[in-house]
Amino acid sequence: MFKNPDKAPKTYTPAEALPKIAAYCAYQERTQKEVADKLRSYGLDEDEAGEIIIRLSREKLLDEERYAQAYARGKHRTNGWGRRRIRLEMKAKGLSDYCIKSGLKELDGDEYYQKMQQLLGQRDAREKENHPQKRRMKLTAYLVQKGYESDLIQEALKELEQ
Structure with a gap:
């Protein structure tokens, strides 16, 4: 769908915007930044949006x-x-350090490690590199790119090699 460049975006009064933005928030979790951007797109000023x-x-x-x-x-x-x-992605979304810490507490240590091992096993099965050091480097790089901690990666690689 193409938007007509000649047509101005519809503006709403705060009373009209409230039920729309409430439905927007009820549909899925949102950040304050996302909601503020949406309210600005409705033509509301900073005070009304606030x-x-x-x-x-x-x-x-x-x-x-x-x-x-x-x-x-x-x-x-x-x-x-x-x-x-x-953590990096939540920081980019403008979440506070308190919220980020609270979110990261949701990750269960055992489930977290098992997920990393699962990803490592899948990647190992697909990896074509035969040289042991190069293979290890590629697997490490993959898990680092996914955002896992180096000490956990090394531990998982040792388990995989045994």
């Missing part, structure tokens, strides 16, 4: 700590991301 964000937070429709927890769980389980990558 008031709506405060109201949504009071009504528990907008909760960045809950967002961080869901984000960390989801990215780890579905994308196989490690703590380092999740």
Whole structure:
């Protein structure tokens, strides 16, 4: 679908924007930054957007700590991301350090390590490199790119080689 460049985006009053943005927040967890951007796209100024964000937070429709927890769980389980990558991505989304720490607490240590071992096993099965050192370097690079910690990677590689 192409948008008509001549047509101006529809603007809303705060009263009209509130039910729309409430539905937007109810659909899935959002950050305050995402909601503020959406409200600005509705033509609201900073003060009006701020008031709506405060109201949504009071009504528990907008909760960045809950967002961080869901984000960390989801990215780890579905994308196989490690703590380092999740932390960087949440930082880029403008979440506070408190929310980031809260989100990372959601990752169970055993499940986290098992997921990393699963990814390592899958990558090892696909890896074509036969030279042991080069193969180890490629597997390490893959897990580092996924955001896993070096000490855990080395431990998992030792287990794999045994």
